[in-house]
Amino acid sequence: MEKAKVYFTDMRAYPGLNLQQKLEKLIRRAGIEKIDFEDKFAAIKIHFGEPGNLSYLRPNFAKTVADVVKSLGGKPFLTDCNTLYVGRRKNALDHMDAAYENGFSPFSTGCHVIIADGLKGTDEVEVPVDGGEYVKNAKIGRAVMDADIFISLAHFKGHESTGFGGAIKNIGMGCGSRAGKMEMHCGGKPDVDKALCRSCHMCERNCAHGAISFDQEKRAQIDHEKCVGCGRCIGACNFDAIANQNYHANDELNCKMAEYAKAVVDGRPAFYINIVNQVSPNCDCHPENDVAIIPDVGMFASFDPVALDVACADACNHMPILPHSQLYDNLHKDGACDHHDHFCNSAPETNWKTCVEHGEKIGLGTRDYELITIR
Template sequence: MIKLYNLVNEEIYGKVAIKLHTGEPHGPNILPRDMVQALQKTIPNSTIVETNTLYGGGRENTADHRKTLEINGWSFCPVDIMDEHGDVNLPVRDGFHLKEVAMGKGIVDYDSMLVLTHFKGHAMGGFGGSMKNIAIGCASGQVGKRQVHGASMTGAPNFGAMPVKDTFMELMADSAQAVINHFGKHITFINVLRNMSVDCDCAGTSAQKPTMKNIGILASNDLLAIDQASCDLVFAAPDGKDVIERIQSRHGLRQLSAMAEKKMGNPQYELIVVK
């Protein structure tokens, strides 16, 4: 992973945010802490960044989130819960549905971002790749995540009444566009295709066990290309049936076509094997 990062980090500088899904308590499939620690040590002035969640659980508020970080072993470097001190609105240019998204206020404290993603399935999105990691993962817990899920701005969130399939994918694309426009060329992406359950790491210990073999690690400076390549590898895998069904049943590939429509990257890529 360090070797791949060094191939795509030429525009990463200054104070670096490492956007990581740190998972619910005792999550069985989250990225190995030693792998992330080894990479983080090579990135000067870097901090893992997260935001609180909209759903109940171990990360719904900052106090509980801090406890979960300790439980899951994210104690080897600073972790910034970016919405701990409020929100900041980032604009969406010509979005499908949104004109701005409330992100964790801390996002503006960073010069660059490494989006370090555990690629896997997702209950609503079909799959969780780099786009989902920033679209939902940078949005503030009680405002931005409501916007991205198309939820009511008041009261307890009703996930059963939220837009799904194409509309949800388009809302995520709007939010992700706000993040990549904010950082410009100072953002890069790594997808780790291992322990790929049909469930996201937000499912915690209830996540279904992975049914496909690990594929490897991808790195790119192009958001669309890396998620497109990750999906292509899953669809080409002989044991990808369960994850493919999850992606297709949720219209997850709309994530890719939505990014293409908004020119958020290039779906045409060259897959270069690094040994």
């Protein structure tokens, strides 16, 4: 396989040229115009940021991408899927409120916001994973799969489970329905925290397998013999009484994430953009953000998500460490072990390479890239 082309521009903005203009120049030079957008729906997958977190991508970046798509005749929309965990993006109504609160509205971005897996995270399509070793059929938000063209617009930052979050995580984890996120993140079946259960029976009404019953105190309980792990009860519970705490090892999570990403992009035009700024140590799903671990790097674009993520990781690892960050603190602890990788040093239980290695193995892309700098 020949090297993939990854295009890069830094975050310097001189008089007469702002970052939005630089982003437009970057993606046009990277070849987005090769895609036939005419009268086609284009899903722009983005993370809207958990309210309280201020390191997520500014809506201005999304507007730039949407405006380019519209200039090429396409019909763009911003999208994400509901979360598995408890927070402000667990159902479509709260999720859209969070998106608007963080500045992502039709007025600020020039396109609509659609939550891809519906009101409670159950509107999904089962998509075969060609070459999948862990997942045979990925459960993807329906609106993502209904789109004719897929664009990933990702904030590249650290992550406490996967090492970093870039294009592959934005696509694989981000486009999974609640059941899909369950499949990637967790083994086993969900359980009920009876102290939080209000005996409303909503979980029971949403269980298609008769797995939920109520004890003498009228608290819900789940029969794991009948439960299929779809996660619908988690979305149905308005009191956050149901959760799955049996998380997979990080390497397996990374491999499943790559397979989900392949399911999303196979068989249709796709384009990938990573913005490497405010590189916080943890996911934008946190309702807070720690200080950046390295200085801002720049903006990257490619037709290859594996090469794109590797190029971004390499660029980050060439940056100096910012003092008094999580990365700095970890390296200055007694007995600290230097892994010679900023992301592994920031979150020592992670290994991001397992994701891109598996992505290359299953044909999602290549780790070999040529970096082309755009001024």
